Amino acid sequence: MKTGVSILGIFVADTAYLAPRMPRIGETITGSGFSVGPGGKGSNQAVAAARAGSRVSFISRLGRDTFGEMALKTYAEVGVTPKIFQMDDIPTGAAFIYVNDQNGENAIIVYPGAAGSIDISDVEGARETIESSRVFVTQLEQPAAAAERALELARAAGVTTVFNPAPAEPFSESIYPLCDYIVPNETEAAAIVGFALPTLEDARRAGDVLLKKGVRTALITLGERGALYHTDGQSVLVPAIASGPVIDTTGAGDAFVGGFSAALARGLTPVDAVRFGCATAGISVTRRGTAPAMPNLAEIEALLEKGAAA
Numbered sequence: 001m002k003t004g005v006s007i008l009g010i011f012v013a014d015t016a017y018l019a020p021r022m023p024r025i026g027e028t029i030t031g032s033g034f035s036v037g038p039g040g041k042g043s044n045q046a047v048a049a050a051r052a053g054s055r056v057s058f059i060s061r062l063g064r065d066t067f068g069e070m071a072l073k074t075y076a077e078v079g080v081t082p083k084i085f086q087m088d089d090i091p092t093g094a095a096f097i098y099v100n101d102q103n104g105e106n107a108i109i110v111y112p113g114a115a116g117s118i119d120i121s122d123v124e125g126a127r128e129t130i131e132s133s134r135v136f137v138t139q140l141e142q143p144a145a146a147a148e149r150a151l152e153l154a155r156a157a158g159v160t161t162v163f164n165p166a167p168a169e170p171f172s173e174s175i176y177p178l179c180d181y182i183v184p185n186e187t188e189a190a191a192i193v194g195f196a197l198p199t200l201e202d203a204r205r206a207g208d209v210l211l212k213k214g215v216r217t218a219l220i221t222l223g224e225r226g227a228l229y230h231t232d233g234q235s236v237l238v239p240a241i242a243s244g245p246v247i248d249t250t251g252a253g254d255a256f257v258g259g260f261s262a263a264l265a266r267g268l269t270p271v272d273a274v275r276f277g278c279a280t281a282g283i284s285v286t287r288r289g290t291a292p293a294m295p296n297l298a299e300i301e302a303l304l305e306k307g308a309a310a
Helices: 041-051 066-078 120-125 127-131 144-156 173-178 186-193 200-212 252-265 270-284 297-309
Strands: 005-008 012-019 033-039 056-063 080-087 092-100 106-113 135-138 160-163 217-221 227-230 235-238
Touching: 005 041, 005 127, 005 144, 005 252, 012 066, 012 106, 033 041, 033 066, 033 092, 041 056, 041 066, 041 080, 041 135, 041 252, 056 066, 056 120, 056 127, 066 080, 066 092, 080 120, 120 127, 120 144, 127 144, 135 144, 135 252, 144 160, 144 173, 160 173, 160 252, 186 200, 186 217, 200 217, 200 227, 200 235, 217 252, 217 270, 227 270, 235 270, 252 270, 270 297
Parallel strands: 005 056, 005 135, 012 092, 056 080, 135 160
Antiparallel strands: 012 033, 092 106, 217 227, 227 235
16 A cells, blocks of 8 residues: 655755845855754655655665764654665765845755765665655756656556656656646746746646646645646635744745645645645744754644634
8 A cells, every 4th residue: 555755855954044135246244143954855845744744755865974964863853764875975965045034035056965966776776665655756956867767657656746846957848747746836837838927827827838748737836825726627726824924935845845745645635735735834934944944743734723713
């Protein structure tokens, strides 16, 4: 019986700097805060899904170093099963994260390190893990060829596939028909379809383009507007769910994907799973950091119950 979520992606150590603005070229400014913690889109999604109550396996590569130890410690703490190949010759990756200390907006530079060398052999080695899961998730921080092969294995085994095309890098058109759900944010969706998404109708038009490319469901996250669930027969805007003042939006998309995937694996309907993902992201933005900001199942359900009562 298929169960839980398997995720292919990268881990990086997040080095986050708080400041009122980004420095200009050649300029040095004083920041208001600094932190180091676990990050990487796939890793964040794995932590989010595990915290949201799902059984989770994470497939990746790490360096045999201090940052790699941070990753393994994180997975042990939250209950993620690591399917990891550790390397001696390439370090674990790291990310520079600028966070605006006034409104929580962010900008990020990622060096994938060891995870940047993930290839099809890693995917084949994790075939049983992928095929036995109920939901499979991947992104584009690792090489796209590995993501495509993993999606192929999952689709052939009847596993629900979730593809988060982030960062907005080019990828093969052959990936689209492998996606039960493609989950871009509005910027990534605009990069794919070639036009901006300032209105809901623009988002629906982008969803139509993605459906024509072969995906079964376009799920476009729209920040404070919520998330658009768009299929051939249904188009629903699920509103964002606020739980407090926004402090840091870093990792909000990963919280959404992790929460959504965990909900699908638990058997929620797709629209209810989107709502669950919105609640997961709504809590995460009220906290600093990425993995440490991911809420647990009780917190998510309490927010959903509060919203339903209201």
